[in-house]
Amino acid sequence: MFSKRSKNKDDALNDEELVSALQKHMDTERFGVLYDRYTTKVYQKCLGMTRDKDLAKDLTHDIFLKAFMNLSKFDHRSKFGTWLYSITYNYCLDTLRKGQRTRSEEIDERIEDGVIDDQAYEAKLLGLRADRLDLVIAQLDPSDRALLLMKYQEDLSVKEIMEVMALQESAVKMRILRARERALRLYVQLYPEEP
Amino acid sequence: MSENPFKIIRPTDQPPESLRKDVMSSVKFVMLMMRFVQLFVADLGMSMFDKVRHISSDGQPSANSGKDRSGPDL
Numbered sequence: 001m002f003s004k005r006s007k008n009k010d011d012a013l014n015d016e017e018l019v020s021a022l023q024k025h026m027d028t029e030r031f032g033v034l035y036d037r038y039t040t041k042v043y044q045k046c047l048g049m050t051r052d053k054d055l056a057k058d059l060t061h062d063i064f065l066k067a068f069m070n071l072s073k074f075d076h077r078s079k080f081g082t083w084l085y086s087i088t089y090n091y092c093l094d095t096l097r098k099g100q101r102t103r104s105e106e107i108d109e110r111i112e113d114g115v116i117d118d119q120a121y122e123a124k125l126l127g128l129r130a131d132r133l134d135l136v137i138a139q140l141d142p143s144d145r146a147l148l149l150m151k152y153q154e155d156l157s158v159k160e161i162m163e164v165m166a167l168q169e170s171a172v173k174m175r176i177l178r179a180r181e182r183a184l185r186l187y188v189q190l191y192p193e194e195p
Numbered sequence: 196m197s198e199n200p201f202k203i204i205r206p207t208d209q210p211p212e213s214l215r216k217d218v219m220s221s222v223k224f225v226m227l228m229m230r231f232v233q234l235f236v237a238d239l240g241m242s243m244f245d246k247v248r249h250i251s252s253d254g255q256p257s258a259n260s261g262k263d264r265s266g267p268d269l
Contacts, residue, residue: 026229028222035218043210057211064218069225130203137204152201 015080022071031068038081039064042088048149049092051138059095063088078163085156086164089146096142121180126152128187136187144179151176 010018010033022030042063046056066087074083125148128136137145150156150164161172188194 026226028219028226031222032215032219035215039210039214039218043214044206044208047206047208053208057214060210060214061218061221065221065225068222126199126201127197128200130200133200134204149201152199153205 016076019071019074019076019080023074026071031071034067034080035064038084041081042084045085045088045149045154046092048153049142049146050096055095059088059092063091066091082160082163085154085160086166089150089164093142093146118177118180121177121184124184125180132187132191135190136183139186139190140179140183143175144182147175147179148183 010021010030013021013033015034015037018030018034021027022034039060043056043060046059046063047053050056050059063084067084070087074080125133137148140148147161147165150161156164158169158172158176161167161176162169165172165175167175
């Protein structure tokens with residue numbers, strides 16, 4: 001009875017109020033409210049990154065555990081959702097990078113080579129057929145994949161991506177640009193008959 | 196204008212039902228461990244610092260060394 005009333009009260013709190021309450025007193029029921037609010041989003045992000053349901057389930061479990069253990073470090077400077085996204089993004093990337101050869105930044109010299117028509121690249125990327133884009137995204141480097149999903153699937157602003165990736169604005173913009181280029185290059189490799 | 200293809204390929208799967216139970220069990224376990232460690236470490240610290248005495252170079256306890264619970268020497 002008490003537990004149900006307490007849960008209803010917790011349901012009425014916003015994320016930051018819930019986290020503040022949890023920082024004062026850890027409570028699994030209360031944490032469960034946060035879990036219920038974010039589990040689908042976190043699971044779907046993990047699935048988008050890994051393309052593997054079992055792995056996405058394991059990652060979601062670990063991400064919520066990490067969030068619980070680090071809740072005292074949340075400083076309320078960003079939204080709770082952004083903070084949780086940051087854990088999700090970094091944990092998925094770390095997992096995917098394990099055992100994977102690190103790519104060199106071979107693209108740097110191309111950036112310097114000439115003027116990049118950034119808007120044309122974006123239009124071309126957003127004009128791809130969904131099934132083909134899906135294949136391109138699946139084969140992209142995990143960090144490029146994460147970045148493009150954040151930008152075009154989650155509609156995160158550059159500022160939010162800066163918070164998630166802990167990077168400066170110029171670095172985020174450059175990485176988005178590079179990720180777009182790599183995606184289009186991969187598309188041309190996969191579908192050479194297309195213009 | 197055509198729809199953003201990134202939105203079309205977005206996963207719509209729901210997390211498995213069993214996941215909530217797994218996460219909550221792990222959270223409870225972690226909380227229990229944290230409390231246990233907190234209790235153990237706090238007690239260990241108390242008992243350790245209780246025994247610490249700062250000894251100066253001449254081998255005598257310094258004025259601000261740890262509390263001497265045995266009281267003044269008679």
